[in-house]
Amino acid sequence: MSETVTMPMRFGSNSGQSVTRRDGIAKVTGRATYAADNHPDGMLYAVYVPATIARGRVTHLDTAAAEAHPGVVEVFTPKNRPPVVGDPDKKPFMFAIPIEVLQDDTVRYAMQPIALVVGETLEAATEGARLLNPQYEIEPARTGFDAEPARRAASGPFGRPAEVVHGDTEAGLSRAKQTLDVTYDTPAQYHNAMEPHAIVAKWDGDRLEIDTPNQAIVLSRGFYAYYFGIPAENILIRSPYLGGGFGSKAVPYSPLVLAIAAARKLDRPVKLAMTRAQMFGPVGHRGATRQRLRIGIDGDAQMTALDHVSTAIVDSFDSSFPEPAANASQGLYNASSLHSLMMIVHNDIGVPGAMRAPGEASGSAALECAIDEMAEKAGIDPLEFRLKNYADVEPGTGKPYSSKALRECYAEGAKRFGWAGRPIAPRQMVDDKGFLTGWGMGTALFGAPMFAAQARAILRPDGTGLVETAAADMGQGAWTALAQIAADSLGLPLDKVEFRSGSSDLPDGGVAGGSGHTATAGGALHAAGTDAIRRLGEIAAADPQSPLFGTGNQGFVARDGRLYAARDESRSEAYADIIARAGGQEIEGKGSAARPPEDAERHAMYSHGAVFAEVKIDPVLFQMRVTRLVGAFAAGRIINPKLAESQLMGGMIWGISFALHEEARFDKRTGRIMNTDLAGYHIPVNADVQRLEVITVHEDDPYVNPLGIKGVGEIGVTGTVGAIANAIWHATGRRVRRFPIRIEDLLLQQ
Amino acid sequence: MKRFDYMRPLSVADAVSAYKPGAAYLGGGTNLLDLMKIGVMQPETLIDLGRIAELEAIEMLPDGGARIGALVKNSDLAYDRAFAAAFPMVAEAILAGASGQLRNAATVGGNLMQKTRCTYFQDPHSPCNRREPGTGCAAREGDNANLAVLGWSDACIATNPSDMCVPLAALGAVIEVQGPAGKRDIPIANFHFLPGDQPENETALQPGELVVAIRLPAEAAAFARNARYLKVRERTSFAFALVSVAAALQIEGGRITEARLALGAVAAKPWRVTAAEELLAGQAPTAEAFARAADALLQGARPSGENGYKIELARRAIVRALQMSAAGTPKRMPALPASSFAEEVSHV
CATH class of the missing domain: 3.30.465.10 (Uridine Diphospho-n-acetylenolpyruvylglucosamine Reductase; domain 3)
Structure with missing residues (x-):
């Protein structure tokens, strides 16, 4: 347990309730201000010029034409780049990437910024950018897995090792009764949040204010301080609402830094809003993978080996983020030997980064299909196969799980879906309209990390509360769920607590990522509220006029604005009365949360789930629809069931997207992505999402953190992709080992 | 965006007389304005037809x-x-x-x-004979999985x-x-x-x-009782077709008296071959007859790149559309129009 929490966890009246999103009305009525809605006086518009080649050098920019365009204020190129103090090619912090801020004329990927045009209007800046008409010295672009021989990655992302070995998989494969050796490909995917990245930057001397959507505002403040040579305290980042982040809004990227630099140079506020097309380059993506999975089983269908080698396409100049797909095979199935290895192939692309369930999404897609193929070979129902290989302790490490209600997920999901009676052989089910029908499943798995956060809680003289932490609401509902935790920690109803968030002048709420935000920021809020109540109790216990005088030893219960003696609830007093007698000063509590390293060493901590899919496929045209998805998830304590289920549904819909739709399509000659808009880069529409059901399985986890929260942000993507692909096999008898699965793949496999 | 003049005439005659080289007529703007924003079309003058009541x-x-x-x-x-x-x-x-x-x-x-959605046409930085004559066709060796299989030329494979x-x-x-x-x-x-x-x-x-x-x-209008449109695509809605088919029949006494048939998304124009329709006249509405019509309609089809699957898909879609058409026009518009999944009924 974290040492900062001094009172036992208490189930309040707010947590566990399906409170409706508190910012919902502001969002649907347009009152919620997103970054690009800000227009400080004197603001200029910046448009960056994206490289239209993937590799080479810019040899000419027609700056005269751009400067002559009415309304253009300044044209920045490498010849007159706006100053950036910190070396853009260095990586000042973990998660930082080398950025392009016009430091030279090199082009290392398409869509890279090669110039910045600032104008009095967006139209002027846009046309100025077009008029620059860049000329290049082009080098051949490296595109695809065949660009070079794959090599071993130096390390995985997030400081993880590139290779994990538990036992000897080669030996495990050679002693296996049956083996499988398959290769699955996953494409490059680009986040494409509804709100593209935007920034409004305003300088006042060496103080900087920026409005920008950001998943980790206090962390990002440090990045910007590095790039502009000012103390982090001089920077204020406001990020009250994000129109989606999905991992792409955690760190600063080139266009955002350029806009701030331009504002400083021109001494006027500058706005830069990226276009949809510009999202396909400088702001991260999920790297493409080619994954080879080898599995061996003995005569009882127990896995003797699980060997997962993932080759990821990475950029040519940083290579820090090989999509860690092979990691997905660690921690889930009880194979007697386990091996995962990350390999890389360099391409001329922007630096890949974390995208919702990084590694796990791509890795789970391949792993769950391979498990299905192995079960098919063994002639066993895929659910039974998974149960046979169920891990009661973390495979490889032997660590106990902090909690693992995966059996219950399998059971409840299967029951809800109606899995029993599913024919093992494919192409057995046809519905009354003649559609081929298939059922597939996949296991969902995602780690339950915690980061570090701080919070402040104040009890006001009128007995209401104010809580503060710089958290980020990307749409997942932090404004609501975190306020519920905070209200409980203060023993107040939700409407008596003011919650401030989304601004870097508040205590650090940590990163909204890794599915750890509610646990982390929530943990800090809980600790802060608890601390405020503790201080209030001390005052009351020491006050002879209080009914609580002298009860300090037994502790207190805080409920609905009153403090009660823990063992004698006939003795109680309202917060406001305690504070009034003490002089009417507000009472401040502070809290922080982080997982002690020894806790992380002791237990393996994951959220789990089971996803069941039904697909229907036209037997002639092979058009596919996912007609039913049931996901059962065990993710510790659920703070807000409505929001948590929405998160899980969103993840599962992303699973549909991954299985059937999403893909950046590269021109193999130029290395440029050709579908850089949402007409060409498909994600599911409503008609692609039919019956979608989420079950949350009760799970008490005493070890993961004091609140018992694991997180639901990413796990929904995992399991779902494999479930859909396996259902397509079950409907058609065809294994398509490339995502997204297309009509063409089924048509030509006949 | 390049600056342009904007006019809003109230009659066709005024619109036509306002025209000069470099001008473009504007309707709903759902295609032209997008192309202007990305620099593919750059008219000097926009003549907005939106106020012409006639x-x-x-x-x-x-x-x-x-x-x-x-x-x-x-x-x-x-x-x-x-x-x-x-x-x-x-x-x-x-x-x-x-x-x-x-x-x-x-x-x-x-x-x-509306203009082709060939991504190379929509990208001012790619060679494209349609957008910029004489520059070449980047699509021929590029990402062409959904481009033409009929009526294309070495100069252009757009649909x-x-x-x-x-x-x-x-x-x-x-x-x-x-x-x-x-x-x-x-x-x-x-x-x-x-x-x-x-x-x-x-x-x-x-x-x-x-x-x-x-x-x-x-x-x-004589085809109203047996007329269907079928659109095959990767996404259930809001996507351009891989292949689409308009199939209309007149059936009397179990025989087709007249047929109309056209393919979409396979060529630079809707693809109609009257010989294919004539093959159906006098035939019973059978899968065999439909397959013969499909072959006739697809006469000369050949891949222009990695899109050969579209020919087989079109063959199947033609037969299906004719079957749907023979089964009769639904009394109400399906909730998923033109879909083989159209089992539900909409409010229309």
Whole structure:
């Protein structure tokens, strides 16, 4: 347990309730201000010029034409780049990437910024950018897995090792009764949040204010301080609402830094809003993978080996983020030997980064299909196969799980879906309209990390509360769920607590990522509220006029604005009365949360789930629809069931997207992505999402953190992709080992 | 965006007289404005037709035909009960296209005039003979999985993206145009051009001419009982077709007396081969007869890149569309128009 929490966890009246999103009305009525809605006086518009080649050098920019365009204020190129103090090619912090801020004329990927045009209007800046008409010295672009021989990655992302070995998989494969050796490909995917990245930057001397959507505002403040040579305290980042982040809004990227630099140079506020097309380059993506999975089983269908080698396409100049797909095979199935290895192939692309369930999404897609193929070979129902290989302790490490209600997920999901009676052989089910029908499943798995956060809680003289932490609401509902935790920690109803968030002048709420935000920021809020109540109790216990005088030893219960003696609830007093007698000063509590390293060493901590899919496929045209998805998830304590289920549904819909739709399509000659808009880069529409059901399985986890929260942000993507692909096999008898699965793949496999 | 002049005439005559080289007519703007923003089209002058009342009528003609003003919104036409009853596959095709919001803004004249969605045409930094004659065709060796398998040339392998035009072609619509030289009619078969060696010549319109109406002949209404549009695509809605088919039949005593058939998304124009239709006349509506028609319609099809699957898919879709058509036009518009998944019924 974290040492900062001094009172036992208490189930309040707010947590566990399906409170409706508190910012919902502001969002649907347009009152919620997103970054690009800000227009400080004197603001200029910046448009960056994206490289239209993937590799080479810019040899000419027609700056005269751009400067002559009415309304253009300044044209920045490498010849007159706006100053950036910190070396853009260095990586000042973990998660930082080398950025392009016009430091030279090199082009290392398409869509890279090669110039910045600032104008009095967006139209002027846009046309100025077009008029620059860049000329290049082009080098051949490296595109695809065949660009070079794959090599071993130096390390995985997030400081993880590139290779994990538990036992000897080669030996495990050679002693296996049956083996499988398959290769699955996953494409490059680009986040494409509804709100593209935007920034409004305003300088006042060496103080900087920026409005920008950001998943980790206090962390990002440090990045910007590095790039502009000012103390982090001089920077204020406001990020009250994000129109989606999905991992792409955690760190600063080139266009955002350029806009701030331009504002400083021109001494006027500058706005830069990226276009949809510009999202396909400088702001991260999920790297493409080619994954080879080898599995061996003995005569009882127990896995003797699980060997997962993932080759990821990475950029040519940083290579820090090989999509860690092979990691997905660690921690889930009880194979007697386990091996995962990350390999890389360099391409001329922007630096890949974390995208919702990084590694796990791509890795789970391949792993769950391979498990299905192995079960098919063994002639066993895929659910039974998974149960046979169920891990009661973390495979490889032997660590106990902090909690693992995966059996219950399998059971409840299967029951809800109606899995029993599913024919093992494919192409057995046809519905009354003649559609081929298939059922597939996949296991969902995602780690339950915690980061570090701080919070402040104040009890006001009128007995209401104010809580503060710089958290980020990307749409997942932090404004609501975190306020519920905070209200409980203060023993107040939700409407008596003011919650401030989304601004870097508040205590650090940590990163909204890794599915750890509610646990982390929530943990800090809980600790802060608890601390405020503790201080209030001390005052009351020491006050002879209080009914609580002298009860300090037994502790207190805080409920609905009153403090009660823990063992004698006939003795109680309202917060406001305690504070009034003490002089009417507000009472401040502070809290922080982080997982002690020894806790992380002791237990393996994951959220789990089971996803069941039904697909229907036209037997002639092979058009596919996912007609039913049931996901059962065990993710510790659920703070807000409505929001948590929405998160899980969103993840599962992303699973549909991954299985059937999403893909950046590269021109193999130029290395440029050709579908850089949402007409060409498909994600599911409503008609692609039919019956979608989420079950949350009760799970008490005493070890993961004091609140018992694991997180639901990413796990929904995992399991779902494999479930859909396996259902397509079950409907058609065809294994398509490339995502997204297309009509063409089924048509030509006949 | 490049600066441009903007005019909003109140009559066709004023619009035509306002025309000068470098000008473009603006309908709903759902295609032209996008292309202007990304620099693919850069008119000096935009002549906005949006206030010309004479272009906004849907007229059901006494002879059973129909005349649709060029500025009628896609949605308004598809939801016009009399029109949809007489020409159901046109309504179905329109509702299979784009999204509700786009159909509410887009006009039928604009639908007829929309540009190819070939990504190389839409990218000013790629060679494209259609956009910039003589620069070459980047699509030939590029990402061409959804480009033409019929009627293409070495100069261009683009497809026409319209759904609406496919049934219009099958039904022999006539396009009424007006320009500096007056009014004239263009049969839809002659309206869109195949690329040949001049893909930049996209339609039969002369400079300054604009579409004022689409006419459907009376005989086209005779197919109302057996007329379907089928659109095959990767996404259930809001996606361009891989292949689409307009199939209409007249059936008497178990025999097809007359057939109309056109393919979409396979060529730079809706693909109609009357010989394929003639093969069906006098036949029973069987899968075998439909397959023969499909072969005839696909005569000469060949991949222009990694798109050979579209030929087999088209063959299957033609048979399916004819089967759907033979089964009869549904009494109500399916909730998923033009889909093989169209089991549910919408509010329309």
